[in-house]
Structure formats: C-alpha cells, structure tokens
Amino acid sequence: MDRTLTPFAWTFSSDTEAAAGPERKPMRAPVFIHDAVTPWADETMLLKLLREQAADQEE
Numbered sequence: 001m002d003r004t005l006t007p008f009a010w011t012f013s014s015d016t017e018a019a020a021g022p023e024r025k026p027m028r029a030p031v032f033i034h035d036a037v038t039p040w041a042d043e044t045m046l047l048k049l050l051r052e053q054a055a056d057q058e059e
Helices: 007-015 033-037 045-058
Strands: none
Touching: 033 045
C-alpha cells in the first residue's frame, strides 16, 4: 500500500527557484574569534578585514 507523489507535484519546486527580487550577494568569509587577536602588520586580521570591506562598499 505504498503511495508515491506523482511527478506533477515535484514540478513546483523548480518554479520557486526563479525568485523575484534583487540578486543575492555572495556571502563573506566567516570571521573567527581568533582572527580578532591575530597580529597582521600594524593591526589585527579582523581590523584589516573590516577596513577592506568598508573600502569595497564605498566604491
């Protein structure tokens, strides 16, 4: 007595992939707590990353 869904019900999932709205931006790399204290030249890795991201957003 096993029943399966017909292929008709599965076609709706492909229709939802075409979303209306703005395109998603690529995700940024994760920042770990260790990055906040790792020395990198005259600053920490976290501070350097935040400054680079701020400069990219200004452009």
